[in-house]
Amino acid sequence: MIFMNLKANNIRKVSFPVVGMHCASCARLIERKLVKTPGVLSASVNYASEQATVECDSSIPSEVLSKSVEEAGYRAIVKDSDVLDGKTADQIKEEEKAKELNKLKIKVLISSILSIIVFLGSFPDWFTFVPKILSSPFILLILTLPVQFWAGKSFYQAAWSGLRNRTASMDTLISIGTSAAFFYSVYSAFFGGHMYFDTASVIITLILLGRYLEAKAKAHTSDAIKKLIGLQPKTARILQTVNGKRLTDKDFKENKRFEEVDISIEDVLVGDLVRVRPGEKIPTDGVIIEGQSSVDESMVTGESIPVEKKTGDSVIGGTINKSGTFIFRATRVGQDTMLSNIVRMVAEAQSSKAPIQRLADVVSSYFVPIVLVLAVLTFVVWYDFGNFSYALTNMIAVLIIACPCAMGLATPTAIMVGVGRGAEEGILVKDAESLEIAHKTRIVIFDKTGTLTKGKPQVKDVIVIQKPKVKSQKSEIESQNLLYIAASLEQGSEHALGEAILAKAKEKNLPLKKVKDFKSFPGYGIEGWIDGKKYILGNRKLMEKAVINIDKDVEKTIKELEEDGKTVVFLSDDKELLGLIAIADTLKPAVKEVVERLKKMGIKAWLITGDNMRVARSVAREAGIENVLAEVLPDQKALKVADLKRKENGVVAFVGDGINDAPALAAADVGIAIGTGSDVAIETAGITLLNRDIRVVLTSFKLSRATISVIKQNLFWAFGYNTLLIPVAMGALYPFFGIFLNPMLAALAMALSSISVVGNSLRLKIVKI
Numbered sequence: 001m002i003f004m005n006l007k008a009n010n011i012r013k014v015s016f017p018v019v020g021m022h023c024a025s026c027a028r029l030i031e032r033k034l035v036k037t038p039g040v041l042s043a044s045v046n047y048a049s050e051q052a053t054v055e056c057d058s059s060i061p062s063e064v065l066s067k068s069v070e071e072a073g074y075r076a077i078v079k080d081s082d083v084l085d086g087k088t089a090d091q092i093k094e095e096e097k098a099k100e101l102n103k104l105k106i107k108v109l110i111s112s113i114l115s116i117i118v119f120l121g122s123f124p125d126w127f128t129f130v131p132k133i134l135s136s137p138f139i140l141l142i143l144t145l146p147v148q149f150w151a152g153k154s155f156y157q158a159a160w161s162g163l164r165n166r167t168a169s170m171d172t173l174i175s176i177g178t179s180a181a182f183f184y185s186v187y188s189a190f191f192g193g194h195m196y197f198d199t200a201s202v203i204i205t206l207i208l209l210g211r212y213l214e215a216k217a218k219a220h221t222s223d224a225i226k227k228l229i230g231l232q233p234k235t236a237r238i239l240q241t242v243n244g245k246r247l248t249d250k251d252f253k254e255n256k257r258f259e260e261v262d263i264s265i266e267d268v269l270v271g272d273l274v275r276v277r278p279g280e281k282i283p284t285d286g287v288i289i290e291g292q293s294s295v296d297e298s299m300v301t302g303e304s305i306p307v308e309k310k311t312g313d314s315v316i317g318g319t320i321n322k323s324g325t326f327i328f329r330a331t332r333v334g335q336d337t338m339l340s341n342i343v344r345m346v347a348e349a350q351s352s353k354a355p356i357q358r359l360a361d362v363v364s365s366y367f368v369p370i371v372l373v374l375a376v377l378t379f380v381v382w383y384d385f386g387n388f389s390y391a392l393t394n395m396i397a398v399l400i401i402a403c404p405c406a407m408g409l410a411t412p413t414a415i416m417v418g419v420g421r422g423a424e425e426g427i428l429v430k431d432a433e434s435l436e437i438a439h440k441t442r443i444v445i446f447d448k449t450g451t452l453t454k455g456k457p458q459v460k461d462v463i464v465i466q467k468p469k470v471k472s473q474k475s476e477i478e479s480q481n482l483l484y485i486a487a488s489l490e491q492g493s494e495h496a497l498g499e500a501i502l503a504k505a506k507e508k509n510l511p512l513k514k515v516k517d518f519k520s521f522p523g524y525g526i527e528g529w530i531d532g533k534k535y536i537l538g539n540r541k542l543m544e545k546a547v548i549n550i551d552k553d554v555e556k557t558i559k560e561l562e563e564d565g566k567t568v569v570f571l572s573d574d575k576e577l578l579g580l581i582a583i584a585d586t587l588k589p590a591v592k593e594v595v596e597r598l599k600k601m602g603i604k605a606w607l608i609t610g611d612n613m614r615v616a617r618s619v620a621r622e623a624g625i626e627n628v629l630a631e632v633l634p635d636q637k638a639l640k641v642a643d644l645k646r647k648e649n650g651v652v653a654f655v656g657d658g659i660n661d662a663p664a665l666a667a668a669d670v671g672i673a674i675g676t677g678s679d680v681a682i683e684t685a686g687i688t689l690l691n692r693d694i695r696v697v698l699t700s701f702k703l704s705r706a707t708i709s710v711i712k713q714n715l716f717w718a719f720g721y722n723t724l725l726i727p728v729a730m731g732a733l734y735p736f737f738g739i740f741l742n743p744m745l746a747a748l749a750m751a752l753s754s755i756s757v758v759g760n761s762l763r764l765k766i767v768k769i
Contacts, residue, residue, distance in 0.1 A: 024408020
């Protein structure tokens with residue numbers, strides 16, 4: 001799959017599959033080659049996901065990138081279109097991988113048979129049942145030839161490619177080690193001496209077997225992506241007129257005759273009307289225009305309970321319609337749908353590099369040259385103090401045992417599985433860095449409305465300010481009049497409090513008036529003219545700006561309301577306060593549990609809100625939160641987050657709704673957008689939670705901790721394996737125990753180290769989070 005994002009007028013970001021890599025050194029070689037390409041700003045190649053990500057000048061053709069990769073000895077699937085000959089780049093990649101895996105399987109089978117025969121024939125004294133002809137040096141040479149140069153061809157090709165690009169890789173070590181054994185054996189076959197045909201053939205066979213098992217295991221690290229792609233339906237049932245034209249909203253409202261026809265999902269256009277029947281997958285994103293049903297969104301959001309949908313509600317492509325039938329208008333299609341965004345985001349996150357990986361990359365870059373030096377040193381020492389056979393055997397063992405495959409796989413495989421597991425739980429991780437940083441979080445700042453609360457505030461009290469000096473009925477505004485004025489001002493509002501006022505007016509069937517000269521003051525309120533009179537609706541700060549007096553009796557009422565956790569909205573004309581509207585939103589059921597569990601994890605919880613301190617403290621008290629930031633305007637939230645980062649000197653996470661909290665999400669070390677799949681959330685937040693359940697915040701932290709724990713285990717094993725076994729391969733145990741490490745056992749250990757790292761990473765698929 002190819003993703004292109006214009007980051008500036010002349011810069012683009014391209015992500016594409018690379019075929020043919022078989023170690024971390026391959027990835028670094030491709031990175032170096034791409035970075036040297038004129039016009040490329042940066043390049044990152046992930047060995048585990050077999051994906052390259054390049055930032056380059058937008059004028060550079062994709063073919064130039066492809067050529068650079070090919071010059072390094074590998075194949076890039078890069079085009080300026082997502083589709084090549086009717087297949088996506090990812091489909092081509094999967095086909096290529098399947099072909100390579102099948103070829104590898106055949107090589108393993110044939111080389112295993114030949115290597116077993118060579119091994120048996122090399123030790124006639126041990127295996128007396130073996131025909132003597134198989135012990136002939138020339139028969140052993142003939143049997144080893146296809147293993148060395150047909151099965152082991154890829155080692156030589158990669159080593160030559162590295163040599164041309166002035167670098168060394170694990171293929172270099174394998175090529176040198178097995179070639180030394182093979183060519184010395186050829187010399188011995190003609191001129192006499194000890195032969196190592198068994199060593200060369202068995203080493204190649206074991207390494208190929210290790211690669212085959214590793215590739216099979218790695219295939220499961222991308223299961224999450226395959227599942228997500230599998231959610232996408234293949235067809236959609238659209239509505240069209242009897243003459244074959246697509247039905248529009250207007251046609252539908254006018255009850256024009258129509259028919260239903262199934263078309264390919266790729267042919268669905270924005271604005272199409274689509275019918276969904278019970279049990280069917282919803283083809284694409286849209287808004288219901290007729291009908292109602294319950295929809296299972298668990299495969300996208302992770303929330304198990306079906307969601308009730310009615311006219312006006314949005315639906316997500318790939319989710320399943322459970323009961324009723326409905327018609328919806330397509331709003332986003334193709335690569336713009338929420339599911340496509342999720343697939344893209346998961347793929348990019350799996351291909352990104354975590355900061356912890358830099359250590360492994362740095363060590364690996366120096367590792368192969370150091371091993372080559374150690375191998376030469378081992379040969380020289382054992383040749384001087386032992387004999388040629390010891391020197392050659394130990395040198396080969398050092399070359400084979402030290403392949404840094406496990407180090408290269410330690411981090412990316414864990415990231416791939418961790419990100420995939422998150423996607424299954426409704427947790428979208430933007431990049432590996434966000435996943436790593438999240439485990440260090442010491443402070444979580446929660447936005448109030450829609451995050452800690454249900455996000456559906458309701459009007460609880462409408463209070464008219466009585467004027468004792470004026471007794472006429474005209475001077476008193478009835479509560480319904482107060483509500484209709486407020487609702488008229490809030491027409492078209494998207495603010496949660498405005499929606500609550502409008503909902504209350506609708507409940508009472510109050511008529512709304514046209515508003516003139518409307519003005520909005522973000523973080524304060526609104527004003528406008530109704531029937532020739534100016535009205536102001538907002539918070540206390542707006543009243544102060546308008547110089548509206550609030551007497552002591554009213555202050556007492558306000559205090560009582562706010563201590564009950566109600567937000568007070570003030571309505572005045574241009575001279576005096578007319579009334580109060582008290583609005584309350586209830587906490588989500590699990591908030592207190594989440595805060596308590598965060599404390600047990602050593603994480604402090606903070607509440608941030610635009611409400612005044614009394615309301616904020618009331619809500620915080622109910623939630624069990626001790627730290628409060630109140631009366632914070634939307635444009636000040638990012639500054640408050642930055643201040644808290646400096647004061648507390650710890651990693652700060654911000655949890656908000658992902659739209660109006662975007663600056664704060666960006667300012668935090670980890671931005672967590674909850675309950676939304678909006679583009680703003682995905683672009684701004686490091687982690688997006690599709691499930692509105694507040695407990696998923698805990699799950700995201702647990703996922704991060706579990707992933708980092710696995711990465712550390714992998715790195716410990718990878719570094720420990722090499723640190724321990726390289727001295728053993730050099731013969732460190734011989735002076736004390738008379739033990740050498742057989743090169744064939746070294747090959748087996750090297751293969752098992754890579755498989756163990758992949759296997760340990762796959763544990764993240766079942767670990768409890």
